[in-house]
Amino acid sequence: xxxxxxxxxxxxxxxxxxxxxxxxxxxxxxxxxxxxxxxxxxxxxxxxxxxxxxxxxxxxxxxxxxxxxxxxxxxxxxxxxxxxxxxxxxxxxxxxxxxxxxxxxxxxxxxxxxxxxxxxxxxxxxxxxxxxxxxxxxxxxxxxxxxxxxxxxxxxxxxxxxxxxxxxxxxxxxxxxxxxxxxxxxxxxxxxxxxxxxxxxxxxxxxxxxxxxxxxxxxxxxxxxxxxxxxxxxxxxxxxxxxxxx
Numbered sequence: 001x002x003x004x005x006x007x008x009x010x011x012x013x014x015x016x017x018x019x020x021x022x023x024x025x026x027x028x029x030x031x032x033x034x035x036x037x038x039x040x041x042x043x044x045x046x047x048x049x050x051x052x053x054x055x056x057x058x059x060x061x062x063x064x065x066x067x068x069x070x071x072x073x074x075x076x077x078x079x080x081x082x083x084x085x086x087x088x089x090x091x092x093x094x095x096x097x098x099x100x101x102x103x104x105x106x107x108x109x110x111x112x113x114x115x116x117x118x119x120x121x122x123x124x125x126x127x128x129x130x131x132x133x134x135x136x137x138x139x140x141x142x143x144x145x146x147x148x149x150x151x152x153x154x155x156x157x158x159x160x161x162x163x164x165x166x167x168x169x170x171x172x173x174x175x176x177x178x179x180x181x182x183x184x185x186x187x188x189x190x191x192x193x194x195x196x197x198x199x200x201x202x203x204x205x206x207x208x209x210x211x212x213x214x215x216x217x218x219x220x221x222x223x224x225x226x227x228x229x230x231x232x233x234x235x236x237x238x239x240x241x242x243x244x245x246x
Contacts, residue, residue, distance in 0.1 A: 003052070003115060005234045007225065010057035015064065015089055015100060018057055018108070022177045025053055025110045029175045050112040050175070054228060056221060057108070059100040062087040063194060066168050069096035073195035086190065093178035095149065095168030096198035103185035103206070105220055109228075113174040116232065120171055124149055126231050131165045131182055133227040134220065140164075140210050148197070151182075153205055162203035163196065164210070182224070183207065185214045 010018065029050040063074060063086060073096055074088070081088055086101075100106055113123060125144075131151045132142040142164060145155040151165040165182040183206035191204045207215050228234070 003232075003234050005052045005054050005109075005111070005229075005232070007054045007056075009221070010055055012102075013057045013059065015059045015062040015087060018055075018059065018106075019089070019091065022055070022108055022110060026172065026175050026177045029110070029112055030173055033173050033175075050115070052112060052115065052234075053108075053110040054225075055108040055110070056224075057106050058102060058104060059106060060087070061085060061099070061101040061190060062089065063097060063099055064089045064091050064093075064168075065097045066091060066093050066095035068094060069198060073097045073198050074193070075195065076193045080193070084190075084193070086193075091168075091178070093168040093170050095166070097194050098166045098168070098181065098196060099190045099194060100181055101186060101190060103183070103187065103208070103217070105182040105184055105217070105224060106179070107182075107224065107228075108179040109176055111176050111232075113171070113176060118174055120169075123171075123176065124167065124169070127167060127180055128165075130224065130227045130231050131180065133230070134182070134223045135164065135207060135210075137223045138207055138211060138215065140207065145202075148199065150180075150197070152202075153210065162205040163199075164205050164207070166197055182220070183209075184217050184220050 032048045032050050128144060128151050135142050142151040142153060143155045145152045145161060149167045150163050153162050153164055154160040165180055167180045169176050169178045185208045186206045188204055188206060196204055
């Protein structure tokens with residue numbers, strides 16, 4: 001089975017463009033699966049192996065609403081969105097509303113889970129573990145909040161639970177898209193205009209806020225890639241799997 005992941009850093013990219021790129025890659029994989037199904041009774045071998053990808057990027061300010069989300073969790077109107085310079089998209093990922101913007105690490109794994117494990121819950125917990133190990137590099141203890149996805153700080157402490165990483169994915173025929181957003185040096189004020197992830201009684205945070213100073217975003221990205229390779233047991237991440245301090 002192919003467990004090689006092709007990595008690409010998209011830099012700063014508008015959300016709609018990133019979504020379009022993901023859809024194109026997913027459709028390539030789905031086309032291979034459709035062809036396999038069509039040929040399943042023929043002698044022709046499976047000539048194509050579905051490639052796995054990991055894309056990272058940063059988006060200009062944007063609010064995105066998941067397919068199970070509620071518009072009332074966007075607390076401002078179109079005019080205010082425009083004045084803030086924030087875009088808005090209804091998406092086909094899971095989850096409710098969240099914010100993306102500068103100072104965030106956004107990661108979009110497009111994986112054929114049939115090459116890993118056909119368990120979407122395990123996939124989500126694995127993504128959480130990648131982030132938990134990444135922020136641990138900075139002495140931050142991340143955890144999980146029962147009944148909610150993402151990575152939290154002090155999830156079991158009443159009045160203290162705060163989310164540092166939001167997650168929302170789509171999966172079709174075991175191919176994933178969308179992913180996660182880890183707050184590094186994010187301007188958290190943008191979260192004041194939404195009910196983040198539809199959760200009214202929990203806060204949001206960032207690595208910068210937890211440490212009291214900004215972090216090197218390229219360094220966070222390197223740690224993230226290292227731990228992604230560890231958790232998903234990938235042979236290589238083409239394009240960037242240098243040593244931790246390289």
